[in-house]
Structures are given as C-alpha cells and as structure tokens.
Amino acid sequence: MKKLLLTGAIIIATALSAQAAPKHPTRQSDVTVWDKESRDPNVGWHTVNGDRVCSHDCDDPEIPGSGAVCRNVTVMGMRMHECVTGN
Numbered sequence: 001m002k003k004l005l006l007t008g009a010i011i012i013a014t015a016l017s018a019q020a021a022p023k024h025p026t027r028q029s030d031v032t033v034w035d036k037e038s039r040d041p042n043v044g045w046h047t048v049n050g051d052r053v054c055s056h057d058c059d060d061p062e063i064p065g066s067g068a069v070c071r072n073v074t075v076m077g078m079r080m081h082e083c084v085t086g087n
Contacts, residue, residue, distance in 0.1 A: 031071045038064035061085050 038044025043056045045065025054065075061068035061083035070083040 031069060032062075034062060034064060034066045034068045034070070036064055 037046050041055065044063040045052055045054045045058075045067075047053075052065075054063075057063055060066070062070060066085060068083045068085045070081060073080055073082045
C-alpha cells in the first residue's frame with residue numbers, strides 16, 4: 001500500500017512540476033526592410049533625376065531599394081520567407 005501511495009505521489013508531483021515549468025517565448029520573426037538604395041548602379045533600385053528606376057532583376061523583392069519588408073514565417077509547420085512590397 002505504501003508503494004502505491006508513494007508511486008501516486010511521485011506521479012502527481014511530476015505532473016504538477018511539468019505544468020509549472022516556464023514556457024519558452026516564441027521567437028519574433030526576423031524582419032528585413034530593403035529600403036536602402038543599391039551601391040551598384042547596375043543592380044537594384046535608384047533615384048535618378050527624381051524618378052525611381054531599377055536595373056537588373058527588378059521583380060525580386062530582395063534587391064536593394066525595393067522597399068520590400070521580408071520576414072521568416074512558419075506556415076503549416078514549414079519555415080518560409082515572405083516579402084511584402086508597397087506595389
């Protein structure tokens with residue numbers, strides 16, 4: 001009988017300590033904003049005579065000067081990279 005009570009007490013103590021364990025905070029997504037103009041005049045977005053112009057690979061949101069906001073997200077358990085532009 002003592003063994004049964006001792007086993008029950010250990011199980012209850014284990015369950016209570018598992019519930020009381022601190023939860024780890026979820027990490028905030030890394031965010032990258034592509035708002036700085038490219039140093040290379042042949043790649044990315046630039047301001048020329050007051051107009052925004054792009055050279056080479058303009059459809060890619062992750063080029064300098066695109067203004068895109070990109071972050072790492074998890075969708076259905078899979079890590080992905082999401083970019084949002086103002087266009």
